[in-house]
Amino acid sequence: MREGRAPPHRTAGIAASALLALALAPLAFQGPLSAPVPSEENAPHATTSTSGAPVVPSSGLEALRLELTRFLTTGTARNGNWGVLAVSLAQGDTLFALNPDVPRSPASNQKIFTSAAALHHLGPDFRFPTFLLADGEISDGVLDGNLILYGTGDPTIGDRLLPDASDPLRDFARALRERGIHTVAGDVLGDGTFFHGPTRRPSWNARDLNEWYAAPVSGMTFNENMVTLRITPGSPGERPRILTEPAGAVLPFANEGWTVSGRPGRTLRLVRDDPDDPIRLMGEMSPGQADVWRRLTVSDPAAFAASVMLRVLEEEGIQVQGASRSVAGRSESAVSGRTIVAPAFRRSDKSAVWTVAVHHSPPLAEALEVLNKQSHNLYSELILFTLGKILRDEATFAGGSQALTDYLVSVVGVPAEGLHMEDGSGLSRLNRAPPDAFVRVLRHMDADRHGDVFWSTIPEAGNQRELRRMYRSLAAGNLRAKTGTINRVSALSGIVHSRDGEPILFSIIANDVPSSWAAKQVEDRIGIRLASFSRAYTEVAEATSPIPPAGREVEPIQSPSGPR
Numbered sequence: 001m002r003e004g005r006a007p008p009h010r011t012a013g014i015a016a017s018a019l020l021a022l023a024l025a026p027l028a029f030q031g032p033l034s035a036p037v038p039s040e041e042n043a044p045h046a047t048t049s050t051s052g053a054p055v056v057p058s059s060g061l062e063a064l065r066l067e068l069t070r071f072l073t074t075g076t077a078r079n080g081n082w083g084v085l086a087v088s089l090a091q092g093d094t095l096f097a098l099n100p101d102v103p104r105s106p107a108s109n110q111k112i113f114t115s116a117a118a119l120h121h122l123g124p125d126f127r128f129p130t131f132l133l134a135d136g137e138i139s140d141g142v143l144d145g146n147l148i149l150y151g152t153g154d155p156t157i158g159d160r161l162l163p164d165a166s167d168p169l170r171d172f173a174r175a176l177r178e179r180g181i182h183t184v185a186g187d188v189l190g191d192g193t194f195f196h197g198p199t200r201r202p203s204w205n206a207r208d209l210n211e212w213y214a215a216p217v218s219g220m221t222f223n224e225n226m227v228t229l230r231i232t233p234g235s236p237g238e239r240p241r242i243l244t245e246p247a248g249a250v251l252p253f254a255n256e257g258w259t260v261s262g263r264p265g266r267t268l269r270l271v272r273d274d275p276d277d278p279i280r281l282m283g284e285m286s287p288g289q290a291d292v293w294r295r296l297t298v299s300d301p302a303a304f305a306a307s308v309m310l311r312v313l314e315e316e317g318i319q320v321q322g323a324s325r326s327v328a329g330r331s332e333s334a335v336s337g338r339t340i341v342a343p344a345f346r347r348s349d350k351s352a353v354w355t356v357a358v359h360h361s362p363p364l365a366e367a368l369e370v371l372n373k374q375s376h377n378l379y380s381e382l383i384l385f386t387l388g389k390i391l392r393d394e395a396t397f398a399g400g401s402q403a404l405t406d407y408l409v410s411v412v413g414v415p416a417e418g419l420h421m422e423d424g425s426g427l428s429r430l431n432r433a434p435p436d437a438f439v440r441v442l443r444h445m446d447a448d449r450h451g452d453v454f455w456s457t458i459p460e461a462g463n464q465r466e467l468r469r470m471y472r473s474l475a476a477g478n479l480r481a482k483t484g485t486i487n488r489v490s491a492l493s494g495i496v497h498s499r500d501g502e503p504i505l506f507s508i509i510a511n512d513v514p515s516s517w518a519a520k521q522v523e524d525r526i527g528i529r530l531a532s533f534s535r536a537y538t539e540v541a542e543a544t545s546p547i548p549p550a551g552r553e554v555e556p557i558q559s560p561s562g563p564r
Contacts, residue, residue, distance in 0.1 A: 061095065064533050068096050068526055077522045080513035085435040086530060089446060089495070089503040090537050095530075100439075103418035103432035104509045107484030108375045109491040110426030113433070115368050115457060116441050117407040118383050119450040121391060124365035128154035128386075130220075132172040132356040135334055138181060146186035146322070147176075147313075148353070149305055150335050151220030152194045153386050153395075154361045155379040157305075158224045160370055161362050165223045165246060168359040169309050173316035175357035187322035188310045190302030193329060193336040194219030195385045197396035199301075200275075203428040205487065209275040210296045214427060215378045216275070217385060219395070220326075222305035224378055227251060231268070231292040233285040236261040240268070240285050248311025249304055250324060252278035260284045270294050302326035368457040372482055373466050377425035384424030397423060408437065412444045426484055435507035438493040442505045446495070458482055458494055461527065470524050474499070474531035481506075481527070483520075488512055490519035498533040506530060 072082050085100035087093070118126075129152055136145015149172075158165045176184075199216035200209065208214040215225040228245040240257045257268060264284035271280045276299045285292075298304040303326035310324040330336040334353045361367070364383075371379040381397075388399030391406070401421040408414040408421075420432040445454045459467035462476025467483065470476055481494025493507035508526060513519040 061535060064529065065096055067529055069098075071522055071525050071529070072098060076513075076515060076518040077510075080519060081511045083435045083509045084507070084526070085439050086504055086506040086526075087439050087443070088537065089443060089505050091502075095504060095533070099434075100436045100507075101418070101434050103420070103434050104511045105429050105431055105486070105489050106426055106433050106438070106493075106509055107486045107489045107491050108377075108426040109438060109482050109484040109493045109507070109509065110421075110424065110431050110433075111372055111375065111380050112438055112441055112482050112493060113404055113408060113421070114380050114383055114387075114424040115372060115454060116412075116445050116448075117387055117404050118364060118368065119445075119448070119454055120407060120411060121387060121403075122364055122383075124363055124368075124450055124453045126364040128152055128156070128361040130154050130157065130168065130359045130361075132175065132358075133335070133353050134356050135353050136186065138179065141180050141182040143176075143181050143184045143186070145184075146189055147184055147309070147320075147356070148189045148191050148327075148334060149220055149302070149309055150191045150194070151218070151302070151305070153219050153221065153382045153389075154359075155221060155224070155376075155382040156361045156367055156370075157222050157359075160224075160374075161366055166308065166312055169312040170316065171359060172309070172357050173313050173318055176313070176318055177316065179356070182318060184313070184318065184320045184322070188306045188313070188320060188324045189327055190220050190300075190304070190306030190309070190324070191327040191333050191335065192218035192220035192302035193327055193333040194389070195395040196330055196336075197398070201397055201423050201428050201430075203422060203430045205427075208427070210272060212295065212297070213377045215297045216299070216301060217378070217381045217397075218301035219385075220302040220305050221378070221382060222301065222308060224376075225298050225301040225304070226295060227298050227304065228293065228295045229270070229279075231257075231270075231281065231285070231294075233287050233289050234259040236287060240281065242281065246308050246311075248308055249298075250307035251298060251304070254278045254280045257281040258284050260286060262286070264289070268292060270296075272296070275299055300326050365453045365457070368453070372457040373459050375483065377427050380425035381423060400424060408441070412441050414440050427486065429486060429489070435493070435509055438507035438509075439505045442493065442495060442507075446503075446505075455480060455495070469520065470527055473524075473528045475524075475527045478531055479527050484509075485516050485520075488514075488516070490516040490523065492520075492523040492527065496527055496530045498531065498535075500534050500537065502533070502535070502537045504530050504533070 071077060082098055083100060083102050083104050084096060084098040086095040088095060131150040133148040133150055134143055134145055136143055157168055195217060199218060204214055212226050223246055227249050230243040232241045234241055236259055238259050239255050240259055242253060242255060264286055266283040268283035268285055271282060275297055306324040306326060310320050313320055327333045367379055370376050384400035385395045387403040389395035391403040392399045404421045405419060409416045414437045418432060418434060422428040422430040445451050458480040461467045461470040461479040475496060479494060479496040481492045484491030489511050490513055491509045496504050498504060508523050510519045
């Protein structure tokens with residue numbers, strides 16, 4: 001384990017990337033809206049300290065195993081289905097193993113796989129390009145054609161890594177002005193067809209699909225494919241007003257609400273049973289009623305981005321005579337639907353597509369910090385699709401999942417048996433991997449040339465902005481681990497240093513738990529106990545040998561009900 005890992009820094013200039021080449025190739029050569037259902041980390045239920053019996057430091061390996069066994073077989077933990085593996089990175093021996101080879105649903109620990117594969121195949125300096133294109137000629141300041149926002153899966157066009165989500169769009173508008181364009185005679189098109197196939201996995205919980213952690217995947221992503229609605233009362237007898245943030249977003253609405261002079265007789269409700277259906281506003285408001293706010297996913301990310309682009313153009317003094325809309329499919333795309341587009345050799349073709357400007361994302365290393373520390377599902381899925389596009393020329397869930405499996409098996413050496421990659425985020429319960437797979441990837445990344453970047457993206461225990469749990473314990477400021485939470489699933493995988501500084505890789509995955517909050521308390525006890533472990537050990541500068549079979553030194557114990 002390397003010490004003094006620093007967070008990544010943005011490199012100057014624009015790094016060349018395989019995705020940029022892919023994106024340029026076509027151009028140059030060819031449930032009801034109720035309260036959110038928490039499905040992920042950083043929720044209020046996360047513990048800040050470990051409750052239960054105090055941990056007494058012990059120098060004995062046998063004492064460690066006995067204590068961890070007790071944590072996992074008593075109290076509420078005995079009702080879950082646990083898999084645990086702890087391996088010394090310095091000596092390579094197995095410190096503890098419970099069902100380490102049994103595949104389980106890992107929840108957001110899946111992001112460890114996605115991050116590692118992205119660093120291996122793309123590199124930390126990789127940047128996503130987004131293009132503003134035009135398909136007409138300029139005459140007296142008028143663009144006689146359409147503008148096209150063409151995305152290649154950039155997750156960062158939002159306000160997490162940029163000062164404002166609209167900044168790239170404003171840069172595009174300024175690029176038009178620099179070319180003397182004051183009027184666009186056609187439409188503003190959002191083109192997300194660089195990716196294709198389903199935008200969500202059918203195995204995602206239907207109750208989640210209106211929430212930020214289940215946003216749809218699109219090649220043209222803006223503001224994390226989320227919109228905030230502000231509903232204000234009108235005058236009595238009028239419909240309530242629906243405002244959007246970002247301003248100017250065009251969404252499919254069915255406003256069936258009313259503003260009434262007296263006390264409202266029907267509760268105001270936003271309803272959308274299917275995320276692709278129009279948003280229905282129902283019920284009543286009174287004139288003095290406070291505004292109602294609701295944040296939800298958009299049904300058509302490319303159309304959403306195009307509508308905000310149109311509003312930005314107007315604010316920047318560029319008139320658009322047409323409307324905003326999305327490109328329906330690859331066959332209708334001026335870019336994805338063409339095998340050869342060579343504007344330099346087709347000047348007589350007035351419909352030839354040409355590039356107005358290009359926006360490049362911050363480096364991948366910064367996106368991975370958001371992915372892991374905020375456990376951001378959309379970032380994960382967009383990177384998964386990118387891996388599918390670059391490695392298999394299939395920018396879909398299926399293509400990305402196969403690329404991820406290929407990385408785990410062929411590069412890391414994870415046994416293929418029992419692996420199933422359904423998505424890149426872990427939101428699907430159908431993902432399957434054993435604790436041994438995560439420990440193998442963690443060891444591989446610790447020896448990898450991008451290991452420093454990888455570990456800098458993993459949350460630190462006791463850090464109120466990252467992994468708030470285990471505060472004021474031996475694990476605080478020491479343990480780094482990725483959390484995971486979906487319904488009846490909890491997981492924690494990472495690295496911790498013992499009392500003597502011995503680096504220990506671990507993976508804890510619990511399925512069928514009655515309470516994820518209680519499961520996380522058990523995870524915390526294990527993490528703190530590993531931090532208190534003490535023995536003499538020989539430090540190894542670089543661990544190069546493969547992960548030994550679980551049970552080389554201790555036979556894996558079985559949970560009371562056996563593996564399931």
